[in-house]
Amino acid sequence: MEKVDAIIIGFGKGGKTLAADLAGRGWNVAMIERNDKMYGGTCINIGCIPTKTLIHQANETGCLTRGDKTAEKRHYTEAIEKKNALTAMLRDRNYHNLADNPNIRVYHGEGRFISHNTVSVALADGDTLELGSDHIFINTGARSIIPAIEGVRDSQRVYTSTTIMQLEKLPQRLAIIGGGYIGLEFAFMYASFGSDVTVLDKHSDFIPKEDRDIAAAVKAVMEKKGIEFRMNARTESIRDMTDGVKLSCHDTEGGYSYEIEADAVLLATGRRPETGSLNLAAAGIETDARGAVVVDSRLKTSNPHVWAMGDVKGGPQFTYISLDDYRIIRDDLFGHHARNTADRDPFAYAVFIDPPLSRIGIGEDEARASGMDIGVVRLPAASVPRAHTLEQTDGLLKAVIDKQTGKILGATLFCADSSEVINLIAIAMKTGQPGTFLRDFIFTHPSMSEALNDLMGQPMT
Incomplete structure (x- = not known):
């Protein structure tokens, strides 16, 4: 077993920032990331940066294409290419920011706990190693929730918010299951690119967390964009057809069933903390009912050697919250223990x-x-x-x-x-x-x- 000053599992915003900080203080840091397409974390690879890049490109569609459907499809394909180039550049930069630091070793592999202060790493090349430390930080993020809908895992036309951004051909008809904030961003994006978008929302109230006058204003603007909303919608099955996909739905308020045909389906049904492969029980680390790592106000877990940061601990899933998690941990390690999760409220x-x-x-x-x-x-x-x-x-x-x-x-x-x-x-x-x-x-x-x-x-x- 190799002993290091710190082990960070997951190359996300909080983890990568902490790694650079610790290395600057002379710590020997092991950074573990199982997916070499995720260097830099969710934000730059599958979250904020690619989605906002595509939204910017979508906003330009009308001026560039003037309603020409062929031009819309071409512009969408070009937008995906621009997004891919940007994320690849940022991913490479983030990798080298750490890998080129003499105090940081980046391991491409999957980490799992085998004791309170020991992590086994199954490397991508087939080898396995063990790392030990009294300072271990979990930063593994979250993954898309796949709802229990008949046929959802068999369909070739169902996408998550991650995989749909790799789709190079613009779907003419897009059905979005989920009317939350992620669903709304993608609905606006694809409607702007030229897709016919239908949002299937299980709630009776549109964006129920917002005031009703705000919700009404948002819905009116999006409907003016051509987006159709089906409230009280329960999707019961998804079935691929020769030229598309058919969704069988039920209106839970009206009590009737109906079908929708589309070229693609986006699952915007939320994200769940990514903890399944970490073997947290071996380290005595508690999780809640959703699999989120339980932490105190300074992000310490039930194991005194381990902290958790970012989406994996549950709560608001924002990059800037992950960055603030780093600040709290930095203060806990080197400061006056003044920072905690309560003192950042309210945040926008x-x-x-x-x-x-x-x-x-x-x-x-x-x-x-x-x-x-x-x-x-x-x-x-x-x-x-x-x-x-x-x-x-x-x-x-x-x-x-x-x-x-x-x-x-x-x-x-x-x-x-x-x-x-x-x-x-x-x-x-x-x-x-x-x-x-x-x-x-x-x-x-x-x-x-x-x-x-x-x-x-x-x-x-």
Whole structure:
């Protein structure tokens, strides 16, 4: 057995950042990654970077193709090629950032625990080695959930959010099972490329986590894009045909059955922590009902030698949360033990449809249901001058204000550039500023950020 200062299982955002930090402190680090197409982690290979690259390309489709179906298909194929080139470049860069460091050894293989502080690595070349350390970090991410639908594993036309981005031919008809945020991003993307998109959502309410006025605004914009939504939809079977695929569905509210034909099916049914092959029981590491590694507020597992970071520990699956996990672990190892998972709330998220939907903190519906003494301010996106110069006047901005203190409790921005503007609200909330701080702030003009002047100046309801 080889003894090292640190073992990191999984080459994701948190793990790769921690590896470089530890190596810079003189630690001897072993980085284990079983898939050589995942150097750098989910974000750059199958998540944020490829999807946002394709969304950008999709936004250009109308100008470049002018409705020509042949041109749309060609543009889609070119977009996939650009995406592949970008992810390959970033993957290579991420690999060499670690592999070229003399204090880091990258192992292409699958790691599994064989004791509390020992990991066995089945290398891709067939060899096996054992590594021991008192500092082991799990960073194996998550995988797509395959729902128990008859025929789903037999179909040649069913894809996950990972595999559909390798599809070089644009599907003319795309059925998406799942109406969550991932499903919405892909629905918008493929509709923009020219596909006829149908979203099958098991819920009766559209994006139930959002306020109803925001949800209605989002749905109206996406339907205007040509996307069809089937609510209360339970997909019961999937069957390949000669020229496509047929989905048999049931409306759980109406009580009737129907069929949908498509060229491809996307499963957007969520992701589950990737822990199945780690043999966590051998290391005394607890997991929850979904297989997520159980951690405390400083990301320590039930094994004092092991921490977990990123999607594998459950909770919000965002790259920036994985990066913050690294900061918490760094502080736990070398700092004053001041950082923990509780002190990063609230944090923002964004859904990259068009316009993007961004949110932080509590929503109006949740606040009122909790009996909180709040006021709500709203502003149509069409009221913002910059929205007109961008020709993106759809949407709605709103914020929830504590009536007693004037502080911002939450905000939802469904407008152009909201994924950037939401960060300004996040800073105001984290620093305890009242809404009047943004109301009176001097922003550049014309900009979407100056919408906060008007939003926070609206009369509260």
